[in-house]
Amino acid sequence: MEQNSSSSAVARLAAVQNHLAIQPCFQRYAIHNDKPTGPADLARERANASFKVEDMTEVLLRGKENAEAVAVAFQMVQRDPDLRMRDGHHYDLTRAEDREQTMRQIARTVELKKTIKDPRLRQALFMAMAFYSESYSMRMYVHDMLFKQALLLFGTAEQQDKWMDDIENWRVIGCFAMTELGHSSNLRGLETTSTYDRATNEFVIHSPTLTATKWWIGMSGETATHTVAICQTIVDGENHGINWFIVPLRDPKTGRLLPGVTCGDIGHKSSRQGLDNGWIQFTQVRIPRENMLMKWASMSPEGEFTPSPNPVLSYATLIPERFTILTGSQVVLAQSLTIAIRYGAVRRQGNHDEQILDYQTHYTSLMPGVSFIYMLNIVDRELFDKWDQVAEYAQTDAGAFMREIPDQHGVSAGFKGTLAWYVTEVLESCRRACGGHAYSAYNSIAGLIGDYGVVTTGGGDNVVLMQQSARYLITTLKWAQEGQEVVGSVSYFNEYKKILSHNKTTLQDPRDLLNHEFVIDVLTWACAKKATELAEKLTEAGKANFDQAWNANQVELVRLADVHAWRYFLILYQRGIDREKNKSVYPMLRKMGQLMSTFAIRKHLDLFLEESYFDGSHAKLVRQLFLDQCKDLRKDAVPLVDAWTIPDFVLKAPIGKYDGNIYPAYFATVNAAQKSYDPPAYWHKYAAPLVNAPRPGEKKGCQC
Amino acid sequence: MEQNSSSSAVARLAAVQNHLAIQPCFQRYAIHNDKPTGPADLARERANASFKVEDMTEVLLRGKENAEAVAVAFQMVQRDPDLRMRDGHHYDLTRAEDREQTMRQIARTVELKKTIKDPRLRQALFMAMAFYSESYSMRMYVHDMLFKQALLLFGTAEQQDKWMDDIENWRVIGCFAMTELGHSSNLRGLETTSTYDRATNEFVIHSPTLTATKWWIGMSGETATHTVAICQTIVDGENHGINWFIVPLRDPKTGRLLPGVTCGDIGHKSSRQGLDNGWIQFTQVRIPRENMLMKWASMSPEGEFTPSPNPVLSYATLIPERFTILTGSQVVLAQSLTIAIRYGAVRRQGNHDEQILDYQTHYTSLMPGVSFIYMLNIVDRELFDKWDQVAEYAQTDAGAFMREIPDQHGVSAGFKGTLAWYVTEVLESCRRACGGHAYSAYNSIAGLIGDYGVVTTGGGDNVVLMQQSARYLITTLKWAQEGQEVVGSVSYFNEYKKILSHNKTTLQDPRDLLNHEFVIDVLTWACAKKATELAEKLTEAGKANFDQAWNANQVELVRLADVHAWRYFLILYQRGIDREKNKSVYPMLRKMGQLMSTFAIRKHLDLFLEESYFDGSHAKLVRQLFLDQCKDLRKDAVPLVDAWTIPDFVLKAPIGKYDGNIYPAYFATVNAAQKSYDPPAYWHKYAAPLVNAPRPGEKKGCQC
Ligand SMILES: Cc1cc2nc3c(=O)[nH]c(=O)nc-3n(C[C@H](O)[C@H](O)[C@H](O)COP(=O)(O)OP(=O)(O)OC[C@H]3O[C@@H](n4cnc5c(N)ncnc54)[C@H](O)[C@@H]3O)c2cc1C
Ligand SMILES: Cc1cc2nc3c(=O)[nH]c(=O)nc-3n(C[C@H](O)[C@H](O)[C@H](O)COP(=O)(O)OP(=O)(O)OC[C@H]3O[C@@H](n4cnc5c(N)ncnc54)[C@H](O)[C@@H]3O)c2cc1C
Incomplete structure (x- = not known):
């Protein structure tokens, strides 16, 4: 900038001013308290839904009767003074209060379980409470899943007879x-x-x-x-x-x-x-x-x-424990996304006071998450249908049990790692999407993230589990290479040679990527490629150096497990929604699967580029498709979270309120937490002496 | 698996057993309480240091006198009952107690400031307290940086005269x-x-x-x-x-x-x-x-x-506010990494009870973070040296001030976004690196993450700032394309044509990437490429559609700002360490810069591949180099965090204790928090009625 005349400097400054987007503002009171725009925004989003929300809820909750039961269960929670918060906000409870409340809720649900005759409603009540309180659900989980399951899977019939009734009650x-x-x-x-x-x-x-x-x-x-x-x-x-x-x-x-x-x-x-x-x-x-x-x-x-x-x-009990990650993650994610999406549709910010959800950076960071919770929901069912069958074998057919366990183990380890990591990412996106207001405990996102924080390590550390999955892949590939047929999630290894012979994609049109089989083929190639490459390195190193070679390739082994898990997750999702083929919401379910297919490929784009399976034009096509899909799905963002039917009192987050009138509610919540406007006790101890200290030259006498 | 004989099933199960790594264990008590391995582990790590820790501390703290002052300041904090925690653990304080304590600390430091004659020690005391308490440091920051700076930058001389003494006292x-x-x-x-x-x-x-x-x-x-x-x-x-x-x-x-x-x-x-x-x-x-x-x-x-x-x-005040992100991030990151690295060296897990820090997944996730805090420290100085000069112009030379502001603005916006995002990532890596024990409030990492949580949005939302940076880049590129010379962080735009004419890397040997200029050239190419491509798209769209086109390219605009920020960050780091060229620790400082150079390229590898600037072999070379560099630096992991000299009482995390004898300390901390072993009050209200309920057929009388 040699010609540094002051006028050119001013011109440049004017350009910067533009970046800062600070210009005189002429009384533009965009969002009046008395004229809130939020309700109209949400109403419009809802009116434009491309599917019927109730139909979607029925898919999520497995039928109309369940959906009705869940609605009643939420009423129970909201009304029963032993179940609901008595006063204040959840995040203002002390540890001791929170403990007491949680045990009170447990005692009450144990009581209620005896009076509720409809098993559907019993189940729904548990689900409603799980959404309402993570601590409640973890106490239940420890008792019902960990402790009781241990007895079921490791105890003899007599032992079960002896203990089970006491445990259930x-x-x-x-x-x-x-x-x-x-x-x-x-x-x-x-x-x-x-x-x-x-x-x-x-x-x-x-x-x-x-x-x-x-x-x-x-x-x-x-x-x-x-x-x-x-x-x-x-x-x-x-x-x-x-x-x-x-x-x-x-x-x-x-x-x-x-x-x-x-x-x-x-x-x-x-x-x-x-x-x-x-x-x-x-x-x-x-x-x-x-x-x-x-x-x-x-x-x-x-x-x-x-x-x-x-x-x-x-250790079979660890398998269903890992699968429950899919259930637990839905609870935390559906709440966080409901809050972030609604807030995104109501909050306005930017040059034209846009709904922030209309920004590309915003919807691309949230829409994959929204699709992901649907996937978790659908795949959850697929996994437990299968697991229930396997668990049954444990009682009836030890041979069949042993045949099934390896793949169940491999899948559960990889899914736990891959999915819990991605959940963590989505949660962070939700937090960021709510800007400063996410930092308030009263908007719950921070608390939900805190709750979930344990999951990347609890129930099996993710890095450890991803390696278990990788080891399963390397082992089964070896079997396949030796001519043994392998089954389950790794059955593609049987054809690894054929798969690898296509070392360049046939992708030409973005529409190819909307085809489920096409995407799976792409990911299958990636898995086979990575697995054979890594297996070769490990073999080369020889048995004596195996551990060392493993460690030298650990990062890529974890990546292999990740690609494999995403691939199988997409397959199970498609299998799951195939059951809903004649439902009105099928196209929407499919759309979400398509987005997540592109997501998975985009996630590992460098792998495809590195191996020249894709060239630059393919990569650009994948990126653009991803943006387009997110933008398209953004239109249904609000209905897609509404379908989870999480009531406001469960969300406990005024900025995620159903009606969109968020500011008065948020203000009221913060106000309710403030017990008094008097100065705090410490004012007199520590602030008053400072602010009333005499100025230099002032007499001491003039202080309070 | 057609040949599903039971024997083959058993064989496969045996293989799975291997994955699960569960084998009978013959009384291997690896880590005895009475024979802790941690102290020896840390002693060995320290003995193997390739540099002198004190020399490094002097670089970090800008000289021996400062280092000594900081040591004294930490003693003051530890001993003064108004500065230190009085009892219990920080994360057991109620909100009201925490508020009172923080104000007490402020009142005390205001008092102390008057009695401490050495300005070095005054400064050191503030620094020590900033490490000791994030809330303290934020209260100070609001008063001293935000409030006072506003007066300094926007107030007239008379106004400053009127208020300044009251503010300072x-x-x-x-x-x-x-x-x-x-x-x-x-x-x-x-x-x-x-x-x-x-x-x-x-x-x-x-x-x-x-x-x-x-x-x-x-x-x-x-x-x-x-x-x-x-x-x-x-x-x-x-x-x-x-x-x-x-x-x-x-x-x-x-x-x-x-x-x-x-x-x-x-x-x-x-x-x-x-x-x-x-x-x-x-x-x-x-x-x-x-x-x-x-x-x-x-x-x-x-x-x-x-x-x-x-x-x-x-709005000039927002620029130094954004630069302070580098200062504040060091405080939080240096503590988290000290904890995670020491724990990584002491914790043993795996088939051979390895130090977990020896796992590739582990050290590759932590060593870039360690290097990063050094970069923050060095670049911090570079930025404020420059900013102090610019702020001086505000009082003396309005023309010069206006000339400098645009680039300062562009750099501060991009650095705030890029660096705060990466800090968040490193913090998450630290959390994961400590496994379940990171979930305990008493190991502080969770709290540090909570503290930092606001920074991706507070002080300017990152997504918004990255766009301000991108807009600055697009604008200055346009100027350069029009033949105007541009200066500062964007001066490479003056040669954008020449830069783009080399559309393929000359990279052949990994050692090329150890050369600072070589790496900067690679990143410069990426910036110029992305910027021209995006500028073209925006120009094509035309003025009327500018906002829409901007939004359609927002994700890539943010990426452009990210690559640009990393490039300039590396340049400033090299400039900063060039001042330390004849210090014994220079090679180590250089090594960390080299690692982070590879890191930056690896982060955007897909960009280079997509544009065929790199081919697959280059990508593999970058990846391998990154692994090798992390592995090499891992050897100095413990000394590198030790050099920050954060005392145990400041860390407040027993698993990060200096002496490595972590388990007794952790146990003692948890024990101290437990006030009594008696059943909680709610036991009698809610648990006793459940567990003493009569079994079917039992008489009611037998309850308690
Ligand atoms: C603990 C804490 C302390 C604070 N202290 C102070 C203080 O002392 N004084 C003070 O004045 N302020 C303070 N703040 C406020 C802080 O500066 C703001 O939170 C920050 O500026 C972000 O603004 P916002 O929360 O309104 O987010 P918003 O701007 O509303 O952002 C919400 C979301 O919309 C997105 N978004 C917004 N605009 C765009 C766009 N153009 N393009 C794409 N996406 C966009 C953002 O990325 C974000 O995800 C504090 C905040 C916290 C949490
Ligand atoms: C809130 C909470 C509730 C819990 N509830 C229960 C409970 O009810 N019952 C129960 O039994 N347990 C419970 N746990 C414990 C939990 O299951 C463990 O924390 C978990 O298994 C992880 O083990 P760890 O913490 O020992 O981590 P570690 O295994 O020590 O891992 C520490 C670090 O080392 C790394 N690492 C370890 N091994 C390897 C390797 N081979 N390769 C590479 N990296 C490695 C990990 O990735 C991690 O970063 C709970 C934990 C929490 C936090």
Whole structure:
């Protein structure tokens, strides 16, 4: 800028002024309190819906009757003073209040379960409560899924007979003690022991070290009367590996800890304060032999230890636990997206006071998330339909069970990692989409993110699980290369040679990418390519250097697991919506699948480019298609979140209110939290002395 | 799997078992409480340092004297009962306690400032406190940076004379009221008015609507006695645009709100509870004419309004505010990374109980972050050296000031967006790196993330700022295309034709990428390419369709701003470390710059591939280099975080303890938070009735 005359500087400054978008404003009061634009905005969005919201709700909730039951269940929650918040905002509760409220809700639902005759409504009530409170749902989950499932999968018929009724009626409150302070992902490192005492026919449960302390155990902090604990089983000085034991923790009459049991509270957490995570130390706690869960491994009354036919069977419970990530993620994501989308349609910002949802950066960051929760919902069903069948085999056909477990394991590990990571991303997008107002606890998004924060590691650390998935892929590819037929999610390996022979895409027209089979072929190629390449590297390294070679390729192995998971996720989604083919909302379901297909390819675009499967023009076509699809779907953004029918009192976020009149509601919420307008006590202690200090030269006398 | 014999099933299951890594374990108690491995691990990492930690600290803190002052300042904080936490853990404080503590700390530092004679130590004390408490540092920031800076940049000499001493001694506690409930990014939409009353020579400050409520205003909730407020200035019925006014809020004697002023507390937030963010409504509040800040626009005693020579000048304060992102981010990131890196070196997990930091996935996710904080530190200085000079021009040479502002604006907007986004990513990596233990509030990472959560939108929403940067780029490119010379961060546009004529990289050897100029050339090509392509699209669309075309290319415009920002960030870093060329730590500083160069290219690899600037082999070479660089730097991971010299009591995270003996410390912290082992009050209300309910057939009498 050599010609730096002041006038040219002014001209340039004028251009900058334009960037800053600061120009004199002539009394443009865009959003009057008394003339809110939000309600009209949302009404218009709703009027323009390209599908019938109720029909979509029926797909999400699996039928009209369920949808009705859920509506009634939400009414129950809203009205029952033991279920609902009594006053204030959820995020103003202290930890102790939150704990008490959560237990109150549990006690009430246990009561209600007995009076509600319709199983549909019982189920709906649980679902409504899960949306209403993450801490409630986690307490239920720990008891019902972790503790009870352990008994179902590892307990004998007699053991189930003995315990099940107490568990179902919460006469026993159970927790699940696997993780220890020092170890979790690597179960082999667990330290807690269960030593068989032949003399008394008992097991002695013991935490030999500080790091052996069971840690994080949900409900052990304040409430659980029992736990299932995983322990190294020592018989006659020999370690028989890991088994499960039921250990009583508290006296049901008094709530006090039993002798030898020390449980403490984990204290303050990132979120989920209503759940009493705790730690447990066992000091020579004696339990009867019968408290070992003995479906697979067992100890006879005579003291004969029979190992499990295969240790893996004892971990089957981790598979459905991982699948439940799809269920739990819907709860958190559907709420966050409902808030972010509605706010996006109501909030106006920019040169022409646009609805912020109309900005390309905005809708491209949210619409894939919206589609994704639908996918989670549909694929959830596919997975559990299959799993229920497999779990049935566990009782009826051990051979079939063992045949199915490998793929179930591979899928669950990869899905847990891939999907939970993407959920985290979407949550962050929701947060950003709400600007500063997301920082208020009263708009709930921050809290939901806090709740979810554990999921990338809890229930199996994602990086660890992605490697389990990768290892499954490398192993099955090897089988296929050796000529064995492989089944399930990896069946494409049977044709890996043919797949790899097409080393350049046939993509010519963006419409090709709307075709499900076409997209799957593209992703299949990517999986086969990555898998063979990595398998080769590992083979080259040789057995002795396997671990080292694995580590040197870890990042790409994780990527392989990711591509594979997205591919199979898309397949299951298509399979799921095929069941809805003659529903009016099918085209919309399909559209969301198409967007997410493009999303998955776009996510790994560099891989396709790097291997020259795509050239630059293909990449540009994929990018443009993605933008177009997001823009198209944006039109239905509001109806798509409405279909989840989450009531305002559940959302607890005024900026996500159904009617769009967000500012008075937000203001009222903040106001209600402020108990008084008087100066705080500390004003007089710490502020007044500062602001009333004499100025230099002033007399001391003139202070207050 | 047609040959589904049970034996083949068992074989496959055995393979899966291998994936699950669950095998019988023979009494391997890897990490004994009484034989902790952590201290030895950290000692070994430290012994292997390839540079002298103290030398590095001196670079970070700008010299030995500063480093010593900081050490003393930390001692002051640790010992002074008004500065330090009195008991319990920070994340167990209630909101009210946190507020009180923060104000207590402020009152104490104001006192101390008067007694400390060494300016170095005064500065160091502020820095130490900023590390110790984010809420403290934000209260200070609001008063010292936002409120005081407004007076400095917009106030006349007389106004500065009148107020400055009160401000510096906290006889006035100031806040900064720009944002409103309804608007922020688009300042033109602000609604608060300042109407000139000719009769009394006063301004009447008024919030005409609910959405005009000033919102989020730090310290307005409970403590500020004054605010600077930005208002639409109405004179004789005409709107003269936005100006700044000093408005008293509270009676200094009583702390009570002044008539016409309504301030309330924003209540619970994602974090930073110690800062009293609030809202303000003005109802016909009268202030003397002299309270308008009149350096640029002014109102004469006779009621003559003189507009600012250029409205942009009034927003100069936003530029240093955005640069401070580099300072604030270091505080949060250096703590998070210190915790994550030390934990990574101490935590052992996996088949061979590896230090988790040795996993490729682990060190590749953390080492770029470690390098990044060094870059922030170095570039911070470069930016403020320049800005101080520019700010000086504001007082001395208006022409020079106006010449410099455009590039300062462009750089600050792009840096704020690009860098704050990446900080968010690194923080998430730190969280994941600590597994489940990151979920405990007592390990602080969750809280630091909560604190930082506001930064992607606060101080200017990132998406909005990235567009301001992009607009600056598109505009300056146009100037260059028209033959004008452009300067500063965009000077490469002067040669855009020559740059674009090399449309294929000359990269052949990974070592090329270790050369600073080579990398900058690569990134320069990318910027020029993206910018010309986007400029062309916008030009094609024509003026009438500009906004629409802008929106249709928004995602790529943001990307352009990102590539440009990384490029310039790398340039400034190299410029900064060139000043340290003869220091012993220079090679290490250079190494980190090299890693981040590769990082930046890898981040936009698809761009290079898409445009065939790179082919697949180049991409692979970049990826491999990145892995190798991370692995190499991993060796110095612990010393590199140690150099930040953050004491344990500041980190407040037992898993990040300096001595590596983390488990007993973590256990002790959790234990201290548990006040009693008795059952909680709610046990008797809600749990006891459940667990003591009679079984079917049991008599009622047997309950407690
Ligand atoms: C803890 C905290 C402290 C604060 N302290 C203060 C303070 O002391 N004083 C003060 O004045 N303010 C303060 N603020 C306010 C802060 O500066 C604003 O939150 C910030 O400017 C963002 O504005 P917004 O929240 O109105 O977001 P909006 O601008 O409404 O943005 C909402 C969403 O719309 C998107 N968007 C908006 N415009 C566009 C566009 N043109 N193109 C694409 N997308 C767009 C954004 O990306 C974002 O996702 C504080 C905020 C917080 C949370
Ligand atoms: C709120 C909450 C509730 C919980 N509830 C329960 C409960 O009720 N019962 C229960 O038993 N447990 C519970 N947990 C524990 C949870 O299951 C564990 O946190 C989880 O299994 C992860 O283990 P970890 O924390 O030990 O992480 P680690 O395995 O120690 O991982 C730490 C880091 O090392 C990395 N890492 C580890 N191994 C490898 C590898 N091989 N390769 C590469 N990187 C690796 C991880 O990616 C991670 O970044 C809970 C946890 C939380 C936070």
